[in-house]
Amino acid sequence: KGLTLSFIKGGSFIGKQEKDPQFWNAWAQRTLKIALTRQSLNRNRAKNLILFLGDGMGVPTVTAARILKGQLNGQSGEETVLEMDKFPFVSLAKTYNTNAQVPDSAGTATAYLCGVKANEGTVGVSAAAVRSQCNTTQGNEVTSILQWAKDAGKSVGIVTTTRVNHATPSAAYAHSVDRDWYSDNEIQLFENIPNIDVVMGGGRKYMFPKNESDIEYPNVAKHSGTRKDGRNLVQEWTDKMQNKKGYYVWNKNQLLSLNPNNVEYLLGLFEPGDLTYDLERNKETDPSLTEMVDVAIKILRKNPNGFYLLVEGGRIDHGHHEGKAKQALHEAVEMDRAIGRADLLTSAHDTLTVVTADHSHVFSFGGYTSRGNTIFGLAPMVSDIDQKPFTSILYGNGPGYKIVNGVRENVSTIDLQENNYQAQAAVPLSMETHGGEDVAVFAKGPLAHLLNGVNEQNYIPHVMAYAGCIGKNRDHCMSKSAAGHFHPTFAGVVALVTISRLVY
Numbered sequence: 001k002g003l004t005l006s007f008i009k010g011g012s013f014i015g016k017q018e019k020d021p022q023f024w025n026a027w028a029q030r031t032l033k034i035a036l037t038r039q040s041l042n043r044n045r046a047k048n049l050i051l052f053l054g055d056g057m058g059v060p061t062v063t064a065a066r067i068l069k070g071q072l073n074g075q076s077g078e079e080t081v082l083e084m085d086k087f088p089f090v091s092l093a094k095t096y097n098t099n100a101q102v103p104d105s106a107g108t109a110t111a112y113l114c115g116v117k118a119n120e121g122t123v124g125v126s127a128a129a130v131r132s133q134c135n136t137t138q139g140n141e142v143t144s145i146l147q148w149a150k151d152a153g154k155s156v157g158i159v160t161t162t163r164v165n166h167a168t169p170s171a172a173y174a175h176s177v178d179r180d181w182y183s184d185n186e187i188q189l190f191e192n193i194p195n196i197d198v199v200m201g202g203g204r205k206y207m208f209p210k211n212e213s214d215i216e217y218p219n220v221a222k223h224s225g226t227r228k229d230g231r232n233l234v235q236e237w238t239d240k241m242q243n244k245k246g247y248y249v250w251n252k253n254q255l256l257s258l259n260p261n262n263v264e265y266l267l268g269l270f271e272p273g274d275l276t277y278d279l280e281r282n283k284e285t286d287p288s289l290t291e292m293v294d295v296a297i298k299i300l301r302k303n304p305n306g307f308y309l310l311v312e313g314g315r316i317d318h319g320h321h322e323g324k325a326k327q328a329l330h331e332a333v334e335m336d337r338a339i340g341r342a343d344l345l346t347s348a349h350d351t352l353t354v355v356t357a358d359h360s361h362v363f364s365f366g367g368y369t370s371r372g373n374t375i376f377g378l379a380p381m382v383s384d385i386d387q388k389p390f391t392s393i394l395y396g397n398g399p400g401y402k403i404v405n406g407v408r409e410n411v412s413t414i415d416l417q418e419n420n421y422q423a424q425a426a427v428p429l430s431m432e433t434h435g436g437e438d439v440a441v442f443a444k445g446p447l448a449h450l451l452n453g454v455n456e457q458n459y460i461p462h463v464m465a466y467a468g469c470i471g472k473n474r475d476h477c478m479s480k481s482a483a484g485h486f487h488p489t490f491a492g493v494v495a496l497v498t499i500s501r502l503v504y
Helices: 021-037 059-072 105-114 145-151 184-191 233-241 252-257 289-300 315-321 325-345 459-468 475-479 490-500
Strands: 005-008 012-015 048-054 089-094 155-163 198-202 246-249 265-269 307-313 351-357 363-365 378-382 389-391 393-395 439-444 454-456
Touching (some): 105 145, 105 459, 145 459, 198 289, 233 246, 265 289, 315 325
Antiparallel strands (some): 351 439, 363 393, 378 389
16 A cells, blocks of 8 residues: 555566565564454354355456556556455365366356255256256255255345356256256246345346347347247246336346335346446446446345345456456456445445355466566567567467467567457467366455365355355354354364265
């Protein structure tokens, strides 16, 4: 804070204070004092539970987004602090699916929402279910923490920048052996868990009869309805909620015109498919993730029993798949803004907030760049093999693989700052792939310290449920002290450990 930066040779920045050892010593001592305060663990019951899921937000993406956030504010970037960086507890989650070393978003969503590891491509079903084999669904369904919270009397919500029936959100309410069964399967959103209090994202076309024109794009055939069963789910939902203070909105003005105090149920579908990238978002007509989160929390927090909210920054993943690092990183920065907004609307005293990713990507940045180098810029030297420059950001595979006249493309002739520039990749693929390494789990609030070390990904909802006294492991909730804390019983701790190891 208050760091004074000066330009030095090599196109980099260095703080004048940074030349003085006392600057670093004092900073470390301040950090140490903060760390010592964490010895007094928050053992309150979590009234509210919030999970922020950055789809594809591996550790390199977190670091690059931190630098971008700082550079957007005119700083060097490396010393910037993300909202998630402020969380006191950080651990790692192992992301593999039961049948995949490198996972997909459906199997991972089942893990961090339902507490059970599953096969890739399946949502809300155990590993006994086989992808695309419909007859393996029945009997293998598993319920999500959103269901557990609803059953406990809490309000529940889903906010995403993708379609509301995409892999991540669908694991909260659906039981499907194929994540790609979108349209008629979407009925599960309204019938598997009746009365989800808040649902916001994209996916309008999956709610309307086939070929019915979209209200925002009436002359664009690809945005028309897709349902073969002829049902208009938006109308059905509206009819059901007309006497329950339920509102359907499809643009930013309608959303921000609502008085959350007068809203009990909200369905917001802002695009026919996924929401547009934040860099391309029409700020007059389309809400940001932060704006959606703001409204969602203001609606949900009215419940005296508290709430569970799933928030997905879903298009981080899409940016990486397309090799468009600038789109991906701006999506990550926007999700961090939403985390900050949630922090202002809640209290760590009674709200457990967890930020994590479902998986990583084969995204990296390096090349010995100087301090303050634009995150989208060139490395300071050329390759000693082909004598051509290269960008700091590179992908292990993907659509950015380009050969021009038999040799690697010369990126110095290209606008690297363009929103949709595709960073060079080592292996040509039409879509870049996920990465298989562990992902970070940031946590703050009641019992956040239980998220420590290296854990299986399916451990996350068990901790959140334990902290919120929902789900099946609730024996410890009976031992709440007069001071408002609860002290986990030995049986409760054993049950939590046992559940977390069931995958073995």
